[in-house]
Amino acid sequence: MYYRFILIFLLSSTWANAQVYKPLSAASKASFKIKNFGTTVEGTISGLKGTIRFEVNNITTAHFDVTMDANTIDSGINMRDNHLRKKDYFDVATYPSIRFVSTKVLATKAGEANVTGTLTIKKTSKEITFPFKYTLQNGLPHFSAEFTVNRRDFNVGGSSMTMGDDVKIVLNVTTSK
Secondary structure, eight states: OHHHHHHHHHHHHHHHHSEEEEEOGGGOEEEEEEEETTEEEEEEEOOOEEEEEEOTTOGGGOEEEEEEEGGGOBOSOHHHHHHHTSTTTTOTTTOOEEEEEEEEEEEEETTEEEEEEEEEETTEEEEEEEEEEEEEETTEEEEEEEEEEEGGGGTOSTTOSSBOSEEEEEEEEEEEO
């Protein structure tokens, strides 16, 4: 019993040192790029919210639980955006948010790490790992990342012959306490 108490105390003190932050939706940006009919289609998704536990001196205790509002998809063409909101793409009426929950963070070098977690788009959840960078801006953490996901892994867009499978995601996340 004594050893369980010590273990619980040690684990909780590690989490207690990490500060809790919120992503600032208005100051953050999530953008995407995908090939369609041989050209690159770019867009953004906004409505970022959630919690981020982060301690710059102990990055392995970081934890991310964030969502984006799938209804805010914006490629600059309203007709295309409305199509992307429908069932064969993001089905925002049924699945209004895209969620990422981290399970592990490993430092790679100063200011950089790899995060592993579960990405959920529509009803599909897949484990992904991607690199990210972190800095402090006015004492608050800022995160940036670039990675690629396969849209078919999440049943987005069906088996289109004209659209590429790989979607490049670029994140720039500003936080507040």
